[in-house]
Amino acid sequence: MKLLLSPVSVPTIETGLTSIARNVAELTGRVNSPLGKVNMSSDGARRRDVTVADVAKAAQVSKAQAARALGNYGAVSDDVRERVLAAAEELEYRPNELARSMNTGKSHTIGVVVGDIENPHFGLATRGITDTAKKSGFNVILINTDENTAAEMDAVRVLLDKRVDGLIVAPASSVETEHLRRVHESGRPLVLLDRSADRLAVETVAVDMAAISYESTRYLLDAGHRRVAFISTLRTDAGYSVEMRLDSSQISDRIEGMRRAFADAGCEFPEDLVRLNAGDAGSIRSLTREVLLGADPATAVVASDGLIALSVVEAIQEMRLRIPDDVSFLMYDDFAWTRLTTPPLTVVAQPVYEMGAAAASALIRQIEGRPPVAPAPEFQAALVRRGSVGPVPVAVPAP
Amino acid sequence: MKLLLSPVSVPTIETGLTSIARNVAELTGRVNSPLGKVNMSSDGARRRDVTVADVAKAAQVSKAQAARALGNYGAVSDDVRERVLAAAEELEYRPNELARSMNTGKSHTIGVVVGDIENPHFGLATRGITDTAKKSGFNVILINTDENTAAEMDAVRVLLDKRVDGLIVAPASSVETEHLRRVHESGRPLVLLDRSADRLAVETVAVDMAAISYESTRYLLDAGHRRVAFISTLRTDAGYSVEMRLDSSQISDRIEGMRRAFADAGCEFPEDLVRLNAGDAGSIRSLTREVLLGADPATAVVASDGLIALSVVEAIQEMRLRIPDDVSFLMYDDFAWTRLTTPPLTVVAQPVYEMGAAAASALIRQIEGRPPVAPAPEFQAALVRRGSVGPVPVAVPAP
DNA sequence: GTGAAAGCGCTAACAC
DNA sequence: GTGTTAGCGCTTTCAC
Numbered sequence: 001m002k003l004l005l006s007p008v009s010v011p012t013i014e015t016g017l018t019s020i021a022r023n024v025a026e027l028t029g030r031v032n033s034p035l036g037k038v039n040m041s042s043d044g045a046r047r048r049d050v051t052v053a054d055v056a057k058a059a060q061v062s063k064a065q066a067a068r069a070l071g072n073y074g075a076v077s078d079d080v081r082e083r084v085l086a087a088a089e090e091l092e093y094r095p096n097e098l099a100r101s102m103n104t105g106k107s108h109t110i111g112v113v114v115g116d117i118e119n120p121h122f123g124l125a126t127r128g129i130t131d132t133a134k135k136s137g138f139n140v141i142l143i144n145t146d147e148n149t150a151a152e153m154d155a156v157r158v159l160l161d162k163r164v165d166g167l168i169v170a171p172a173s174s175v176e177t178e179h180l181r182r183v184h185e186s187g188r189p190l191v192l193l194d195r196s197a198d199r200l201a202v203e204t205v206a207v208d209m210a211a212i213s214y215e216s217t218r219y220l221l222d223a224g225h226r227r228v229a230f231i232s233t234l235r236t237d238a239g240y241s242v243e244m245r246l247d248s249s250q251i252s253d254r255i256e257g258m259r260r261a262f263a264d265a266g267c268e269f270p271e272d273l274v275r276l277n278a279g280d281a282g283s284i285r286s287l288t289r290e291v292l293l294g295a296d297p298a299t300a301v302v303a304s305d306g307l308i309a310l311s312v313v314e315a316i317q318e319m320r321l322r323i324p325d326d327v328s329f330l331m332y333d334d335f336a337w338t339r340l341t342t343p344p345l346t347v348v349a350q351p352v353y354e355m356g357a358a359a360a361s362a363l364i365r366q367i368e369g370r371p372p373v374a375p376a377p378e379f380q381a382a383l384v385r386r387g388s389v390g391p392v393p394v395a396v397p398a399p
Numbered sequence: 400m401k402l403l404l405s406p407v408s409v410p411t412i413e414t415g416l417t418s419i420a421r422n423v424a425e426l427t428g429r430v431n432s433p434l435g436k437v438n439m440s441s442d443g444a445r446r447r448d449v450t451v452a453d454v455a456k457a458a459q460v461s462k463a464q465a466a467r468a469l470g471n472y473g474a475v476s477d478d479v480r481e482r483v484l485a486a487a488e489e490l491e492y493r494p495n496e497l498a499r500s501m502n503t504g505k506s507h508t509i510g511v512v513v514g515d516i517e518n519p520h521f522g523l524a525t526r527g528i529t530d531t532a533k534k535s536g537f538n539v540i541l542i543n544t545d546e547n548t549a550a551e552m553d554a555v556r557v558l559l560d561k562r563v564d565g566l567i568v569a570p571a572s573s574v575e576t577e578h579l580r581r582v583h584e585s586g587r588p589l590v591l592l593d594r595s596a597d598r599l600a601v602e603t604v605a606v607d608m609a610a611i612s613y614e615s616t617r618y619l620l621d622a623g624h625r626r627v628a629f630i631s632t633l634r635t636d637a638g639y640s641v642e643m644r645l646d647s648s649q650i651s652d653r654i655e656g657m658r659r660a661f662a663d664a665g666c667e668f669p670e671d672l673v674r675l676n677a678g679d680a681g682s683i684r685s686l687t688r689e690v691l692l693g694a695d696p697a698t699a700v701v702a703s704d705g706l707i708a709l710s711v712v713e714a715i716q717e718m719r720l721r722i723p724d725d726v727s728f729l730m731y732d733d734f735a736w737t738r739l740t741t742p743p744l745t746v747v748a749q750p751v752y753e754m755g756a757a758a759a760s761a762l763i764r765q766i767e768g769r770p771p772v773a774p775a776p777e778f779q780a781a782l783v784r785r786g787s788v789g790p791v792p793v794a795v796p797a798p
Numbered sequence: 799g800t801g802a803a804a805g806c807g808c809t810a811a812c813a814c
Numbered sequence: 815g816t817g818t819t820a821g822c823g824c825t826t827t828c829a830c
Contacts, residue, residue, distance in 0.1 A: 051823055062801045067824065074826085075799055097560045098506065099823035102497050103806045109540070109561075117529065118752075123522040130516065130543045139557060141508070142541045144529045158538060161496045162508075310735040317739070336709040337736035340716070353517075450807055461817045466808065473810090474815055498807035501822045 050093045058087035070095065101163065109139045110363060111159030113169040114193075115147040119307055121333050121352055122170070125193065128356025129168060136364050138165070147172045147233070153179040160188065166363045170194045174249040189366035193359045196249045203366070205359040205379065207350050209250055212381035213257025216302075216330060216348055219383060221265045224392040225300040225328060229273035229291040230258065231284065231312060232304035240274040251276075251304065273298050284311035285318070292319065292327060299392045300328035306335050313341065324390030334384055343387025350381045449492045457486035469494065500562065508538045509762060510558030512568040513592075514546040518706055520732050520751055521569070524592065527755025528567060535763045537564070546571045546632070552578040559587065565762045569593045573648040588765035592758045595648045602765070604758040604778065606749050608649055611780035612656025615701075615729060615747055618782060620664045623791040624699040624727060628672035628690040629657065630683065630711060631703035639673040650675075650703065672697050683710035684717070691718065691726060698791045699727035705734050712740065723789030733783055742786025749780045 056066035061080050068074035069084035101107040112129055114122040130140050143155040149172045156179050166189035177197040183190045184202055192204040220228055234251045246252035262269040273291050278284045291298040303309035309331040323329050334349035455465035460479050467473035468483035500506040511528055513521040529539050542554040548571045555578050565588035576596040582589045583601055591603040619627055633650045645651035661668040672690050677683045690697040702708035708730040722728050733748035
């Protein structure tokens with residue numbers, strides 16, 4: 001609560017401060033000691049906010065000059081600037097960013113739309129986004145869609161209405177993308193995270209899923225596995241079949257990678273072991289049981305994300321099957337806890353934080369109208385071989 | 400892109416639509432087919448947004464009437480409402496929430512300030528907050544402070560400048576709370592999460608840490624442990640000592656609970672095993688080694704949160720110590736992965752999601768000026784006994 | 799350098 | 815019911 005200037009610096013300024021004090025007292029309706037709190041306000045009711053007009057009056061300058069000094073733009077003499085700043089400090093003036101945004105058209109806010117912030121994958125990505133945004137002076141409005149396209153359309157609309165400067169969306173669907181197309185066409189910067197959108201030429205930050213899926217499937221094939229199950233939360237109307245068009249680029253890319261690997265190895269892709277619609281922990285557990293207990297059971301299971309992985313491993317443990325002796329296991333996302341299980345789990349590590357950060361910088365670059373730097377950086381996932389993938393068991397384990 | 404009304408419904412309306420179409424064409428500078436897109440805008444530059452004035456002109460009513468129909472308030476005849484809505488649809492009008500907020504004084508946005516969104520604890524709490532906020536039509540601006548008070552002060556200021564309707568803060572410090580007091584005194588609703596703030600009478604949603612700490616310490620004492628280590632990220636200037644005043648109510652409550660349990664059991668509290676300032680994975684590992692390898696080593700370790708727990712368990716495994724045979728382990732927060740280790744971990748479960756949700760409803764209640772419901776709900780943590788706490792080993796394990 | 803005045807897009811009095 | 819007219823708090827011409 002100190003004044004910006006020492007009252008002894010220059011005589012003229014001292015006069016300034018004095019009259020400021022008087023004007024401040026008039027405005028607040030009370031006399032105050034030089035360094036005391038001006039706005040006592042434990043008195044319940046929220047008083048009218050202090051505005052530039054108030055500051056201007058106290059500093060005895062025009063509103064325009066006060067605004068210039070406060071927003072530091074335009075031309076302001078040192079004398080005026082000092083008086084204004086002192087008055088602002090004294091009155092505890094705070095700019096109304098809403099009003100500011102209204103005439104500048106910039107809100108310095110970006111909207112982030114994710115499927116589930118509770119999922120550490122998005123938690124980490126969000127951290128990458130917020131860290132980067134903060135560095136450039138941007139704030140983040142976060143909306144959760146629960147991987148539901150209707151909620152996503154809503155989210156996008158709300159964010160646009162709030163006049164965010166740009167959007168980062170991890171689309172729930174790669175097919176239903178009309179709302180995203182609209183954002184893009186409206187001219188507001190948009191960056192996609194994790195998943196792409198069909199026929200929408202928008203900057204997208206994601207890893208090459210087909211490639212890493214191919215690589216990790218190769219790894220399983222090399223270990224002798226032919227019956228590989230793939231479990232994903234992706235919601236579909238029917239069970240999986242080859243010809244169906246999947247809603248998520250991310251998942252279809254992964255399955256595509258698996259198919260290619262099987263084809264290249266001259267093996268038949270175990271289409272019957274692809275399980276979608278894995279929802280809550282219970283359903284994941286029963287899906288796991290299904291693929292592991294059928295007539296021709298899976299010898300390896302691939303979990304599509306960390307949340308699924310938890311339930312799959314739990315189910316496997318409940319079935320008293322050993323990893324990797326009885327069944328091999330592979331999962332997407334490298335969380336710290338995957339090193340703590342016995343054995344530690346083999347995972348596909350994605351540079352999640354970096355991708356969030358990259359999405360944010362790309363968006364901010366667009367917002368600020370700067371051209372893309374060189375070729376957009378490619379993100380590669382990596383297969384981290386730990387202990388959960390082993391050779392195919394010789395005999396099928398007794399249930 | 401369908402019109403709200405079928406043009407055949409009533410003759411007068413048909414006329415209305417026709418003139419709307421004409422006026423729309425004038426505004427957009429192009430003629431368009433009845434059901435076609437009006438605002439083609441792949442043409443790069445973001446055009447001026449459509450405003451109520453535009454809609455009013457197209458619908459041939461006053462700005463006020465258009466605004467009333469659009470914001471549905473005040474009195475509007477069916478005829479006018481229909482024409483306005485049709486015009487709005489046709490022009491793809493979207494309200495400017497910024498402008499709306501400016502005159503209503505409500506932004507329908509709440510600010511959430513947490514230490515680290517990457518920590519699943521906050522991820523889950525945030526989910527509770529956003530879910531609840533959405534139900535009441537509120538959005539969330541999320542700011543990460545990295546558990547740094549300066550960043551928190553900044554965050555609060557920014558949020559206030561953006562005129563959020565209220566704030567939920569998980570304070571980095573229970574001692575440096577001037578900035579929070581200011582929020583409170585300024586009259587803007589504030590709810591604290593997880594930790595309380597000294598001498599600040601603000602609604603706070605947190606579990607009774609002292610109680611659960613007492614209970615879990617009793618559990619360890621009953622198992623024979625006397626040398627119990629406690630590892631926390633809490634930053635302090637010096638090492639821990641009894642008389643020091645801790646910056647976090649959460650941590651001091653826990654230590655307080657431990658002390659009481661030790662005192663009640665007639666045992667001496669192993670003050671030398673309290674380790675603060677646990678930062679990155681590396682430092683946590685070395686702290687763990689320290690308490691486990693000293694002259695009078697710990698026989699049980701308590702990890703203050705999930706992130707710390709990961710590194711502690713990892714360190715224990717690296718040291719080739721077995722849990723719970725060589726060392727017992729207890730941690731705060733019940734994450735799904737704690738059931739996957741061998742043995743599964745004994746944890747203190749907190750209703751994190753519910754607390755986030757409760758914080759949000761309390762805040763929204765305050766924002767809407769409703770009185771507190773009955774006594775605020777108490778949140779209790781629970782000790783979940785799994786397999787990581789065992790009896791004290793008879794002989795000290797050889798290093 | 800400075801100040802008066804005109805917006806930004808909306809809501810809210812206030813007349814009719 | 816409807817239209818006119820003020821604002822909200824700020825930025826931004828445009829004169830001086």
